Amino acid sequence: MEQDLKRKTVATVLAEGTDAVGKKVDVKGWVRTRRGNKNVQFVALNDGSTINNLQIVFDLSKFSDDQLKPITTGSSIHVQGELVASQGQGQSVEVQAEELEIYGTAPSDYPLQKKGHTLEFLREKAHLRPRTNTFGAVLRIRHALAYAIHKFFNDKGFVYFHTPLITASDCEGAGAQFQVTTLPLNNLPTDKDGNVDYSEDFFGKLASLTVSGQLEGELGATALGLIYTFGPTFRAENSNTPRHLSEFWMVEPEMAFYEIADNMDLAEEFIKYCISYALENCKDDIQFLNDHFDKELIDRLNFVINNDFVRLPYTEGVKILEESGKKFEFPVYWGVDLASEHERYLVEEHFKKPVILTDYPKEIKAFYMKLNDDGKTVRAMDVLFPKIGEIIGGSQREESYEKLSKRIEELGLTGMDWYMDTRKYGTVPHSGFGLGFERLVLFVTGMQNIRDVIPFPRYPKNCEY
Numbered sequence: 001m002e003q004d005l006k007r008k009t010v011a012t013v014l015a016e017g018t019d020a021v022g023k024k025v026d027v028k029g030w031v032r033t034r035r036g037n038k039n040v041q042f043v044a045l046n047d048g049s050t051i052n053n054l055q056i057v058f059d060l061s062k063f064s065d066d067q068l069k070p071i072t073t074g075s076s077i078h079v080q081g082e083l084v085a086s087q088g089q090g091q092s093v094e095v096q097a098e099e100l101e102i103y104g105t106a107p108s109d110y111p112l113q114k115k116g117h118t119l120e121f122l123r124e125k126a127h128l129r130p131r132t133n134t135f136g137a138v139l140r141i142r143h144a145l146a147y148a149i150h151k152f153f154n155d156k157g158f159v160y161f162h163t164p165l166i167t168a169s170d171c172e173g174a175g176a177q178f179q180v181t182t183l184p185l186n187n188l189p190t191d192k193d194g195n196v197d198y199s200e201d202f203f204g205k206l207a208s209l210t211v212s213g214q215l216e217g218e219l220g221a222t223a224l225g226l227i228y229t230f231g232p233t234f235r236a237e238n239s240n241t242p243r244h245l246s247e248f249w250m251v252e253p254e255m256a257f258y259e260i261a262d263n264m265d266l267a268e269e270f271i272k273y274c275i276s277y278a279l280e281n282c283k284d285d286i287q288f289l290n291d292h293f294d295k296e297l298i299d300r301l302n303f304v305i306n307n308d309f310v311r312l313p314y315t316e317g318v319k320i321l322e323e324s325g326k327k328f329e330f331p332v333y334w335g336v337d338l339a340s341e342h343e344r345y346l347v348e349e350h351f352k353k354p355v356i357l358t359d360y361p362k363e364i365k366a367f368y369m370k371l372n373d374d375g376k377t378v379r380a381m382d383v384l385f386p387k388i389g390e391i392i393g394g395s396q397r398e399e400s401y402e403k404l405s406k407r408i409e410e411l412g413l414t415g416m417d418w419y420m421d422t423r424k425y426g427t428v429p430h431s432g433f434g435l436g437f438e439r440l441v442l443f444v445t446g447m448q449n450i451r452d453v454i455p456f457p458r459y460p461k462n463c464e465y
């Protein structure tokens with residue numbers, strides 16, 4: 001091996017393309033396939049930098065059979081050689097191998113031998129699936145979207161505000177939290193009434209993993225003006241659906257002085273920005289997913305960025321559903337928490353566009369949402385997307401100390417004094433929303449199951465790795 005030849009990624013070599021023909025290159029990666037005949041062997045090399053493989057050509061007058069034998073699917077190699085224009089189809093350049101080093105072999109029980117494993121099979125092998133074309137593409141897109149999110153908010157002057165993952169509050173009031181404790185579960189300390197004595201626990205009180213960073217985010221927004229959070233959230237709902245995870249990432253911007261219309265404008269601009277960013281920066285990966293999984297993917301992405309979202313009050317949405325004549329599995333009437341089938345009817349069949357549904361009945365929404373003058377509905381907004389259903393949930397927040405205290409009392413919530421201080425001292429109108437990051441990745445990749453857009457999915461009865 002030539003020592004001072006610097007390694008290049010496959011993405012770089014392919015991007016330089018024919019401009020670099022005649023130069024010597026140094027590449028490292030994993031073997032996808034090897035094929036050929038007695039005279040020449042072709043290896044498809046992938047290093048994760050791109051969905052595309054680099055073809056390495058081994059001339060059997062320079063390499064012996066024994067030297068090439070360990071190069072099987074899944075093995076890892078280091079190659080130096082001359083970059084040449086490719087004779088074959090499917091690539092413009094290839095490497096004529098001169099030096100070979102084998103880092104690691106992959107015995108014949110390597111699970112990813114063949115192309116075209118089912119996604120279900122790959123879910124069982126989630127520790128290796130990032131090595132497949134499909135998951136490589138999904139994970140690069142996931143990265144690009146995460147970067148786009150930070151870029152969008154940074155460019156608008158938002159502060160990335162870190163909210164706690166371990167918390168003593170329950171933001172959504174849904175009671176679906178994972179408890180965090182160091183108490184001995186088979187010998188719990190109890191108080192005089194026989195209840196668990198949390199004063200003995202690690203934090204001296206009942207603590208849980210967060211379901212949302214919003215309440216703490218509001219503390220940030222009422223000091224810094226514009227903030228966003230972006231981190232993991234945890235929900236212990238027993239939801240075994242293709243759209244729910246027990247651990248998922250959420251993006252939660254919170255804006256002082258924003259009313260509900262400003263909130264909707266921001267949500268629409270934000271989501272369109274992220275999709276455009278992926279379309280521009282992940283072309284090969286999105287094309288691959290379009291070709292192999294979802295022929296309408298690119299059209300759907302372009303459609304969403306090129307059309308205004310419909311904005312519609314919940315009450316009108318329910319009327320459309322009632323008058324649709326459609327047989328839904330779950331009944332629909334004013335006051336009901338809409339099911340995914342209802343949301344998707346509005347988006348996919350009625351409007352054929354993303355819909356922002358607003359002004360929901362207060363009973364089915366969280367305590368912090370601003371009450372409308374009708375006394376019945378709150379300034380909520382859910383952004384509903386084709387194939388996904390709800391992708392964003394948000395609202396204008398109740399800024400009146402009196403109204404909010406009343407609501408907290410009605411619902412019997414306790415321990416909210418710190419939160420109420422935002423309304424007690426210098427309260428302002430403010431709004432925010434939460435985007436389910438995996439639901440965005442699901443939409444942009446066209447995958448069908450949310451378990452396939454996060455490296456290590458957590459869902460009921462599953463916590464591998």
Ligand code: 4AD
Binds near residue numbers: 211394
């Ligand atoms: O609608 P949600 O529950 O809203 C909140 O948590 C608010 N505190 C947000 C805010 O206003 N700052 O959740 C927000 C989004 C949903 O629209 C959905 O996209 C996603 O989070 N989400 C989930 N994604 C995956 N798995 C789950 N179990 C999810 N639950 C919610």
Ligand code: MG
Binds near residue numbers: 382390392393
């Ligand atoms: Mg919601």
